[in-house]
Amino acid sequence: MNRSAPDPGPDGNAPPLATAFVLKIAERCNLNCSYCYMYNKGDLSYLQRPKFMSSEVAAVMLTRIADYAQRHRLPKIALALHGGEPLLIGRQWVQWFLEEVHRVAASSGIAFTVGIQTNGILLDRDWVRLFSAHKVGIGVSCDGPKEWHDLERRDFAGHGSHKQVTAAIELLAASKDVEWAVLTVVNPHASPRSVLSHFVNLGVRQVDFLWPEYNHDAPPPWPSGAMARYFCELFDYWYSELPTPPRIRWFENAMKLLLGGRSDCDVLGPNPITDIMVESDGTWEPLDTLRICGNGLTRTGLDVRTCDVEEIWNAPLYQIGLGSQELLSDDCRSCAYRRVCGGGYLPHRYRHDTGFSNPSVYCADLLAVLSHIHRRIAADLEPIRVAVAASASAREC
Amino acid sequence: MSQDIPPFHYSLCLNLNTNRPDLQPFLNQLNPILANILSILENYPDTTGEGSLSTNFSKILFSKIGTS
Numbered sequence: 001m002n003r004s005a006p007d008p009g010p011d012g013n014a015p016p017l018a019t020a021f022v023l024k025i026a027e028r029c030n031l032n033c034s035y036c037y038m039y040n041k042g043d044l045s046y047l048q049r050p051k052f053m054s055s056e057v058a059a060v061m062l063t064r065i066a067d068y069a070q071r072h073r074l075p076k077i078a079l080a081l082h083g084g085e086p087l088l089i090g091r092q093w094v095q096w097f098l099e100e101v102h103r104v105a106a107s108s109g110i111a112f113t114v115g116i117q118t119n120g121i122l123l124d125r126d127w128v129r130l131f132s133a134h135k136v137g138i139g140v141s142c143d144g145p146k147e148w149h150d151l152e153r154r155d156f157a158g159h160g161s162h163k164q165v166t167a168a169i170e171l172l173a174a175s176k177d178v179e180w181a182v183l184t185v186v187n188p189h190a191s192p193r194s195v196l197s198h199f200v201n202l203g204v205r206q207v208d209f210l211w212p213e214y215n216h217d218a219p220p221p222w223p224s225g226a227m228a229r230y231f232c233e234l235f236d237y238w239y240s241e242l243p244t245p246p247r248i249r250w251f252e253n254a255m256k257l258l259l260g261g262r263s264d265c266d267v268l269g270p271n272p273i274t275d276i277m278v279e280s281d282g283t284w285e286p287l288d289t290l291r292i293c294g295n296g297l298t299r300t301g302l303d304v305r306t307c308d309v310e311e312i313w314n315a316p317l318y319q320i321g322l323g324s325q326e327l328l329s330d331d332c333r334s335c336a337y338r339r340v341c342g343g344g345y346l347p348h349r350y351r352h353d354t355g356f357s358n359p360s361v362y363c364a365d366l367l368a369v370l371s372h373i374h375r376r377i378a379a380d381l382e383p384i385r386v387a388v389a390a391s392a393s394a395r396e397c
Numbered sequence: 398m399s400q401d402i403p404p405f406h407y408s409l410c411l412n413l414n415t416n417r418p419d420l421q422p423f424l425n426q427l428n429p430i431l432a433n434i435l436s437i438l439e440n441y442p443d444t445t446g447e448g449s450l451s452t453n454f455s456k457i458l459f460s461k462i463g464t465s
Binding site for chain 2: 239240252255256259261377380381383384387
């Protein structure tokens, strides 16, 4: 029998609503990346879950999500196929799933968008054809040139994966009818120019640069300031020097926030973290990167077969994500950039004794990067400001 | 400048409540990345309860950023 949802009533009583679900359809990987928050940052909960999501769990999950969207009048839901390496589950399963998504969309009236995040090893023409046919957006993980990519992104025998991922990116770049982007995890020892140039030369048009997952209990292995130097140099190269710069999500969101707008990602800005994960065993869980904060920390025991989506509202860690701004430290509350960095990405704020009420472990670097971008934007807008001020003063005279 | 600059410049003019051709040269020379970000912001609905970005735009740009 289903447990009732905590508060499925009027949306005025509901917390900020999730419109994106990350589906862990494969909880194993064919790579063993050193920085992986799923498998190499202390969380072992994956060992208790099946390697792959069953079609039974997936079907129930889709129905639960559609019902939830209908209850809250959410017209659109984003689904991200994730892992582990999601392509390991096989094309037949994914094709079935995408057809099931269409069936549920047709019967519920909910518009689903589907994306997938892959390491690219198994991506071939047949996969691309399938994703193209179902309008699935593709994200490929790549850390730039071979010497940097293969430093971290190796298989279990220690072999680098650069050759395979490059082939995958070249395949996508040659495909006209598929939307795709690259995710890269920053190594501040690398040259940001060489990394971005590498992507531009491969035809990448959208990329995001991710800050590696560290927190106060397990701080970054490089000195404070290293990430700031990397991001400032990357920004200047991207903003001023490239003739046809690709979109870089982190910078675009930083600029939007600095200009008074909103972020559309959870790593910057004061937005509540609403995204919901679905594990291969069919449990609803909060943000997956929070696994770096403790073994089993994200476990909820809330099973899609018995629980509505809304039951995750009562999970303590999910509540922390929703109320992350209420937990800001005093330092953050008095900082001029509070609404831009949002106190930092939630996992990066963690410390075992003070929880999430800390500035980001990257605070000094974030401040340096954001103020650098701020200065560059302000300088570019200065002529307009002067012109407006001059005309206002002329009108007063 | 180039024809590629998106039409946001006109909406920016409107939001500055100027409708003045004297600003156009400045707007046309804006960094294209910044121009695109501004065009995205122009389309934001007001969800802050503090007035729309349109009405707050010049205040945000020229008070907060321009003088800090």
